[in-house]
Amino acid sequence: MDIVESFSYLGNILTLTNLLAMTLGVCVGLIIGAIPGLSPPMAIALLIPVSFKFEPATALILMVSCFAAGIYGGSFSAILLRTPGTSASAASAIEGYELTRQGRAIEAIQISTFASVMGGIISGFALLLFSRPLAEVSLWFGPAEFFLIALLGLTAIASVSFGHLSKGLISGLFGLFLSTVGVDHFSSFPRFTFDTIGLQAGVGILPAIVGLFAFAQGLELCEGDARGNISGLKSLSWRIWPKFSEMYKLRWSLIRGWACGLVVGIIPAAGASIAQWIAYAWEIRRAKPGDSFGKGEIKGLAATEGSNNGVTGTSLIPMFVLGIPGGISAAVILGALSIHGLQPGLRLFKNNPDVIYTIMWGFIGANVIMAFLAIIMARMFAYLTLVPRGVLGPLIILFSVVGVFAGTNNVNDIWIMIWFGVLGYFMQKYNFSTAGVLLGLVLGPIAEDGLRNLQTISDNAPLSFIMGRPVSLIILACIITILSFPLLRRRSERNRSL
Amino acid sequence: MYVYVGNAITALGIILVSIYIWIASEEFPADGDQLPKFTAGMAILISMFLLADSFRNRNNKEKISIDFSYASKKQYVILLLSIAFVPSIFAIGFYTSAFLLLVLGALIVGIRSFKVIALTVLISLPLMYAFFELFLNAQLPKGLLI
Numbered sequence: 001m002d003i004v005e006s007f008s009y010l011g012n013i014l015t016l017t018n019l020l021a022m023t024l025g026v027c028v029g030l031i032i033g034a035i036p037g038l039s040p041p042m043a044i045a046l047l048i049p050v051s052f053k054f055e056p057a058t059a060l061i062l063m064v065s066c067f068a069a070g071i072y073g074g075s076f077s078a079i080l081l082r083t084p085g086t087s088a089s090a091a092s093a094i095e096g097y098e099l100t101r102q103g104r105a106i107e108a109i110q111i112s113t114f115a116s117v118m119g120g121i122i123s124g125f126a127l128l129l130f131s132r133p134l135a136e137v138s139l140w141f142g143p144a145e146f147f148l149i150a151l152l153g154l155t156a157i158a159s160v161s162f163g164h165l166s167k168g169l170i171s172g173l174f175g176l177f178l179s180t181v182g183v184d185h186f187s188s189f190p191r192f193t194f195d196t197i198g199l200q201a202g203v204g205i206l207p208a209i210v211g212l213f214a215f216a217q218g219l220e221l222c223e224g225d226a227r228g229n230i231s232g233l234k235s236l237s238w239r240i241w242p243k244f245s246e247m248y249k250l251r252w253s254l255i256r257g258w259a260c261g262l263v264v265g266i267i268p269a270a271g272a273s274i275a276q277w278i279a280y281a282w283e284i285r286r287a288k289p290g291d292s293f294g295k296g297e298i299k300g301l302a303a304t305e306g307s308n309n310g311v312t313g314t315s316l317i318p319m320f321v322l323g324i325p326g327g328i329s330a331a332v333i334l335g336a337l338s339i340h341g342l343q344p345g346l347r348l349f350k351n352n353p354d355v356i357y358t359i360m361w362g363f364i365g366a367n368v369i370m371a372f373l374a375i376i377m378a379r380m381f382a383y384l385t386l387v388p389r390g391v392l393g394p395l396i397i398l399f400s401v402v403g404v405f406a407g408t409n410n411v412n413d414i415w416i417m418i419w420f421g422v423l424g425y426f427m428q429k430y431n432f433s434t435a436g437v438l439l440g441l442v443l444g445p446i447a448e449d450g451l452r453n454l455q456t457i458s459d460n461a462p463l464s465f466i467m468g469r470p471v472s473l474i475i476l477a478c479i480i481t482i483l484s485f486p487l488l489r490r491r492s493e494r495n496r497s498l
Numbered sequence: 499m500y501v502y503v504g505n506a507i508t509a510l511g512i513i514l515v516s517i518y519i520w521i522a523s524e525e526f527p528a529d530g531d532q533l534p535k536f537t538a539g540m541a542i543l544i545s546m547f548l549l550a551d552s553f554r555n556r557n558n559k560e561k562i563s564i565d566f567s568y569a570s571k572k573q574y575v576i577l578l579l580s581i582a583f584v585p586s587i588f589a590i591g592f593y594t595s596a597f598l599l600l601v602l603g604a605l606i607v608g609i610r611s612f613k614v615i616a617l618t619v620l621i622s623l624p625l626m627y628a629f630f631e632l633f634l635n636a637q638l639p640k641g642l643l644i
Contacts, residue, residue, distance in 0.1 A: 180533050390609040397580050430504075
C-alpha cells in the first residue's frame with residue numbers, strides 16, 4: 001500500500017455528495033448514539049437503504065461517519081445522565097457524570113469532544129497509513145488470546161472498582177455467567193432457561209445496557225428532591241470547544257487514551273469494549289496525590305474518551321483488510337460493503353484503491369465535521385441537566401422502554417430490561433460494578449468460544465498451550481499487572497499515611 | 499445491620515448460587531459446562547476472599563441504614579408504575595400509557611407544577627412519534643386508544 005498514493009485521493013471527499021454524506025452520517029450517529037436503547041449498528045443498518053442511491057464510496061462514507069459519530073454520541077448521555085448510549089461509553093459515565101453533578105457538565109463535554117475528535121482523526125490516519133501491517137497483528141490472536149483478552153477486560157474493570165476489587169470481579173463473573181443463558185449454539189442445549197421461551201435466545205446486550213444504566217438511573221433520579229436538577233446549575237455556557245491550554249494540561253492522559261484505543265482496537269471483536277477500561281485502569285495506576293478518581297477526575301475522562309474513539313479507525317482494519325469484523329458495527333459495515341459489490345481484502349486495495357482510500361479519508365473528514373456539529377448537539381443535550389429530576393426520571397424510564405421495544409420489537413426484552421434495571425439500581429447502591437456485568441455479557445461469547453477452541457487445539461492442556469504462545473504470555477502479564485494495581489495503590493496509601 | 503454482616507451474607511449467597519450453577523452445569527453436553535463452571539469456581543474463590551475480608555473488618559461498626567420515609571421509597575412506586583406501564587401499552591395504546599406514566603410519575607415523585615408536566619408531555623410525545631414512528635419506522639403499539 002503506497003502511502004503517497006493514499007494522499008492523492010484526499011480531494012475525492014471534497015465533493016458536495018461526499019460532504020453531505022459525512023454530515024448526514026454524523027448527525028444520525030450523534031442522535032442515535034446518544035439515546036439509550038438505540039445503538040450505532042442500528043443507525044448504520046438504517047442508513048443502508050438510504051445508501052443505495054449513492055456510489056459505493058459515498059455509501060460507505062455515510063456508514064463509517066455514522067459509526068464514528070455514534071461512539072461519541074453515546075458519551076453525551078453517559079456524561080450528562082449516566083446512561084451510556086453505547087457500551088463503549090460506559091467508562092466515561094464514571095467520571096463524566098460526577099463532573100456533571102458538580103456543575104461541570106460543559107467542561108466534561110469539552111474534554112469529551114476534543115478527546116473523541118482527535119482520537120478519531122488519529123485512528124483514521126492509522127487506518128489510512130498502516131492498515132496492512134496492523135492487520136497482520138490481528139492474525140496473531142487465536143482462541144487462547146481471545147479467552148485471555150476477555151479476562152483482561154474483566155480484570156481491568158474490576159481494578160477500577162475503587163476499593164472493591166472483589167465486588168468488581170464478581171460483577172464481571174456474573175456478566176460472564178449471564179452470557180451462558182439461552183440455547184448453546186454448539187450443542188443446541190438450553191442452559192439456565194428454566195423452560196422459559198423468553199430466555200431461549202439468551203440475554204440480549206441491548207436490554208442489559210438500557211436496564212443497567214438508563215432504567216437504573218431513572219429510578220435513582222426519582223429519589224430525593226424532585227425539583228432539583230442533576231447539576232445544580234441554572235444556566236449553561238456556550239463554549240463547547242475547549243481552550244488549547246486546558247487540553248495541553250491533559251496531554252499525557254489523552255495520549256495514553258489514544259494509544260490504548262489504537263492498539264486494542266485492532267483486536268477483533270473485543271477491542272472497542274475493553275479499550276476504555278484498560279485506558280482508565282492505566283490512568284488510575286498513574287494517579288498522583290490530589291487526583292480524585294471516581295469523584296470527577298478530568299484525567300480519567302480524557303483517557304476513556306480518547307480511547308473509545310481511538311478505537312474506531314483501527315477496529316475497521318481487520319474488516320477492510322481481512323474481512324473479519326471488529327465488532328457489531330463493523331459487521332454491519334461489512335454487509336454494506338458486500339451489498340455495494342465490494343469484497344474486503346487486499347484485492348480491494350489493489351483493484352479499487354480510489355474507493356477504499358476515499359472511504360478512509362471520509363472517515364477522517366467525518367471526525368472533523370463532528371467537531372463542528374458537536375457544538376450544537378452537545379449544547380442541546382446539555383440542557384437535559386437543567387431539567388428537574390422528577391421530570392427526567394420518568395422520561396428516562398419511558399425512553400428505556402420505547403428504546404428497547406423499537407430496537408428488538410420483543411416484549412420479553414422489556415421485562416429483561418426492567419429486571420436489569422432493578423439489579424443495576426441495587427448494584428450501584430452496594431458498590432458492585434454494573435459496567436462489569438455489561439462487559440461480562442459482551443465478552444462472554446468471545447471467552448466461551450476461545451475457551452472451547454483452546455481446549456480442543458491444546459488437547460485439554462490449555463495452560464501449557466498458553467505458556468508456549470508469546471502473545472498469550474503478554475496478555476497474561478497484563479492481567480497480573482492490572483490485578484496488582486489496587487493492591488499496590490493500597491500499599492502506597494498505607495506507606496504515605498505512616 | 500452492620501455493613502460487614504451484609505457483606506458476609508452477600509458472599510455466602512454468591513457461594514450458594516455458584517454451587518447451584520456448578521451442579522446444574524453438569525448435565526450440559528459438548529463442553530457447555532466449561533464457562534458456567536469457570537465463572538462459578540472463580541465466584542466461589544472470590545466470595546471466600548469477600549467473606550474473609552468482611553470478618554477482618556468486623557470491628558468496623560458502620561451500619562446499613564434503612565430509611566422508611568416516603569421520600570426514600572418513591573422510586574419503588576415508580577418501579578411498580580413502570581411494570582404496570584408495559585402491559586398497558588398494548589391494552590390502551592403506547593401514547594396514552596406514556597401520557598399517564600409521565601403525568602403520574604411526575605406527581606408521585608413530587609413535581610406539582612402542571613406547567614412543567616404539560617411542557618414535558620407536549621414536547622416528548624410528539625418528538626417520540628416523529629423519531630420512532632416516522633424516522634425509524636418502529637410501529638409503536640396501539641390498543642383501545644392511541
